[in-house]
Each structure stands twice: as structure tokens, then as C-alpha cells.
Amino acid sequence: MKTRTVYETRLVPHTVGGRTRLVPEEVAIELPAPPRDWDRTILAGVTGIAVLVLAACVVWSTASVGGLLSRVVVAPAAYGAAIVFDLAWIACMAVEWLARYDPDRARLPRKAGHVALVVAMLAVGADGWLAGYPQIGIVGAAVSGLAKGLWTVVLRHQTPPLDARTREFLRQELAEAGAALALIPVQRQVQRAHGLVAAERAALPAAPDAPDADPDQSGHDDDAPDDATEPPDGPPMTVKDAVRTALDSGLNDPERVLAYVRKRADANAKPATVERYIRLAKLAG
Incomplete structure (x- = not known):
């Protein structure tokens, strides 16, 4: 059985000159080593492969679309705009992952990511077609599709399945927390409005609420x-x-x-x- 060494600090008695005190001492303890978690290891490896594929996809797509756009604009602007094609569907995929516990909220970023992916693949294919190599354009466009598909599989595997009641429970929890969060700026606006009203009333003289019961002011003395x-x-x-x-x-x-x-x-x-x-x-x- 494989073991692992763990060091613990314990208080042990120590006597000097006839007086005993408890002093800390580091003790080595041999414990059984847990078995290797191959599922975790494989998942980490697959995630690393997906990261490498995504990086290669961004480089390839940016170079291809940048070459297409550089036909009409300067190269820095062309390649700066080319990276947007891949970043758009990558960002949508990230938002979809953040909303994995709410299928209704995840639906919009999923559709937007598919649209952005199709646009990026068409741009890569157009570059190959204009260069006279339509086959290369098709293969290059497939790189973005493969990267998106691989990440979809990885993220879907890590998303825990939830039944309908649990999803509704989480939705209500998020709705309640969102309502409490939304009240903060509203309360600030209300307090700011009350402060402006109070400042306005303090700056302006108060108007009489009702006319004087005695309209004859001929005998009124202002100095009284x-x-x-x-x-x-x-x-x-x-x-x-x-x-x-x-x-x-x-x-x-x-x-x-x-x-x-x-x-x-x-x-x-x-x-x-x-x-x-x-x-x-x-x-x-």
C-alpha cells in the first residue's frame, strides 16, 4: 500500500531541571495515500487540449480574416478587426457557461455564439476562395467549427444535470437576490430626490397654505x-x-x-x- 508522509505539530512533555513543560514538536505520520483520480486527470488533460485548440483556432482565423480585410484597409486595422470574429463566439460561449444553471438565460448566448461562429467560418472560407484555394478555405473554416464543438463538449460534460424543480428553485433564489440588488440604486435615487426637495424648500420661502382669514391689513403692524x-x-x-x-x-x-x-x-x-x-x-x- 502506498503511503504519504504528513507532518503534524504536537505538544510533548519536556523536563529541564526538574520542571516539565509542554513544548511543540513536529511529528511525521505515515498515512495511506489515496488512489489516483484518473477522471480528474483525464478531464484536466482534455481541458488543456481544448485550450490549445482554441488558441490555434484564434491564430489561424485571425491570420486568414486579417489577410482578407487587408485587401481594402491597412494591415494593423485589418488584423485588429479580424480577431473580433473569434472573440465574439468565445465570449458568447463563456456567458453560456455562466448561465448553465438557467436554460432560459443560456439560450440567447448559445444562439448568438452559433451566429458569430458561422460568420467567422464564412470569412475564413471567403479568404481561401478569393485566394484561389477554395479547398483550403473550407478546411480553414472547419478549424473554428472544431474548436467550438470541442469546447461545447467539454463544458456540457462539466455542467451538472438538474431536474425541473431544482432549476425553478435556483431561478427563484436568483430572482430574489436580483430584486434585493436592484433596490440599491433605486433607494439611492429616492434619497437623492428627497434631498433635492429638502434643499429646494430650504432655499425658497414657504408659500402660505391658505388665504388670511382677515383680508383687512390696514391695522397690521409689521413691527409688532x-x-x-x-x-x-x-x-x-x-x-x-x-x-x-x-x-x-x-x-x-x-x-x-x-x-x-x-x-x-x-x-x-x-x-x-x-x-x-x-x-x-x-x-x-
Whole structure:
């Protein structure tokens, strides 16, 4: 029986000068070696072969289609566009693999990959036909088909089979997670909209909700502090903005304006600063 050596660290007693302590010591243990997983080895080898075939296919297709396109454009642009023909169906094949647990989502990239593959094969065949070697064009086009077919077999082998109920369960799980993920940008937009509304309300004076019950304002005194109402609360503001808001709301008494400024803007606002802003606001008004 084949064995393998495993090293473990254990605490062993060690006595020095009559005192015993537990010290770590590395111990070698011989364990039976597991049998070789030939399925895993063969699958790794097949995957490596598929990678080599795909690389050769990309090189061949790019050279062939690049030669076809270089008849009308400069070579760098021609070969840069030629590689797109193979990258398109390779990308579609990768997306199909990512959606392997959802047949409905995998159907679109599968069809798109087949279309891109046919276009790439036609381009390679056209290059051989224009060069006067249609047989070489057909064989060259078959290279892309063989690479695509090999990768389809490899990926299909690694895709676990799922029954209908399990597929539906996974679909609902993904749908629930997707809904939670989609709510994140929506909530950001809602919060941003609420913030804009709050900023707009803070920047503009509030309009009266209803007309005054007493339309006769001939006896109204703007300087009477008892008739003025304190503005509603809102977001924080500067001392200057708080003074302007208080005056616009009918607060003309410097003491009440100072109290409002200390409540909304700066709790340590000085009376002289507030009185200066009151004078400037009245002069500007």
C-alpha cells in the first residue's frame, strides 16, 4: 500500500531541571495515500487540449480574416478587426457557461455564439476562395467549427444535470437576490430626490397654505413681535440665512431673531453679528 508522509505539530512533555513543560514538536505520520483520480486527470488533460485548440483556432482565423480585410484597409486595422470574429463566439460561449444553471438565460448566448461562429467560418472560407484555394478555405473554416464543438463538449460534460424543480428553485433564489440588488440604486435615487426637495424648500420661502382669514391689513403692524410667527424647522443654515429667514417670516424683534439664529444656525451667535445682518438685510430689502 502506498503511503504519504504528513507532518503534524504536537505538544510533548519536556523536563529541564526538574520542571516539565509542554513544548511543540513536529511529528511525521505515515498515512495511506489515496488512489489516483484518473477522471480528474483525464478531464484536466482534455481541458488543456481544448485550450490549445482554441488558441490555434484564434491564430489561424485571425491570420486568414486579417489577410482578407487587408485587401481594402491597412494591415494593423485589418488584423485588429479580424480577431473580433473569434472573440465574439468565445465570449458568447463563456456567458453560456455562466448561465448553465438557467436554460432560459443560456439560450440567447448559445444562439448568438452559433451566429458569430458561422460568420467567422464564412470569412475564413471567403479568404481561401478569393485566394484561389477554395479547398483550403473550407478546411480553414472547419478549424473554428472544431474548436467550438470541442469546447461545447467539454463544458456540457462539466455542467451538472438538474431536474425541473431544482432549476425553478435556483431561478427563484436568483430572482430574489436580483430584486434585493436592484433596490440599491433605486433607494439611492429616492434619497437623492428627497434631498433635492429638502434643499429646494430650504432655499425658497414657504408659500402660505391658505388665504388670511382677515383680508383687512390696514391695522397690521409689521413691527409688532406678537403678530409674527417663528419659521418652521428645516435643515441647518448659516447665521446670515437664518436672519434673512426670520425677517422674511415677520420676526422684526432683534431678540426673537437672535433666539431663532441660535436655534437654527449657531448656538453661540453674538447679538452684534445678528444686528449687523439685520441692518444689511433691511438695507438690501
